[in-house]
Amino acid sequence: MKTWIDIDASELPRLAPRTHPLWWGILSAVAIEAAVVANLLASYFYLMAQTEGPWPPAGTEAPPILWPTVFLVLLPLSSVTMWWAGRGSDRGDKRQLAIGVTASVGLALLALVARSFQIASFDVKWSDSAYGSILWTITGFHFTHVVSAILGTAVVAVYAWRGYFNPARQLGVIVDTLYWYFVAGIFVPIYLVLILAPRIL
Template structure:
């Protein structure tokens, strides 16, 4: 005798959800945990190399503060439109979500332009010595994350304008903002290491 089949009717449940009820939210946090660990390892490598050197930086002046500081201000300012985009998406307001996500994209592009000047202002090449390698690695890792999220933001904005429009798109915008916060706040310790540590004596 076979046991009776038990079925659960989920037809009334929504097809998408925000926050911890979304698989995308958990996936984003898993990604943040992995990438945050990579940043921590890279910072640890930098500090280890610094502890082994008699002088720091090796064979180069400290990086110029102008471009890194300007980019830090841009990143901090970008929190505001990202929060606006997140709230608009969670309110399912398509017009405002489109607009604020476009503003977020402009902030990200402005940051990428200045990041090019940052690399020049490091005053060292990636293959010059251990200092050059670790500084370029730190800045390069963060740039890859920024490029990834800029691309994601651009694709999302195109989809919001061209459709087809689905509720899941609003969740994508909300989680994109969450990842952007990680990009912003992960930059602060990296900035302190790249620009502050070489000036400590």
């Protein structure tokens, strides 16, 4: 059988940070976690529908609005610094990248402090009622995600300060940023359901 060369792969890029399969992998991970959040929120509404009378149940205050709102502002802010870091990385500006990701980690740590204040001010324990259980679970789930995003980005920051990344080799930055946007973005529906809805409905 005759064999002929159709495509010469030696001309194709080896480090293609924008079209790398890992980007799709992280996107799939995001889809899974979004599905988990959807299940958690559906469970919240199911328990709400099953409860006769007010929701949160009588005698329980809805979570205070101050600290989650601080959290809601800080997380997108940290996404902006992530985006700014990525722009630096695209231009080969290693310093801007390093400062940007470090700032994001810092902002997210601040956000975690705000989050901890909020959790401390919950009016209900997880073992008090099904409302308490689902409230603590959703909050804890998101808290864990912020922690893992911070840990991952901290590693990226260490490598950024050591000058590892450059425009060709910035896959780590790009996928970490994608995950970061997800962790920041997924808080919006959580905030709307857990914090805002009980006040306006």
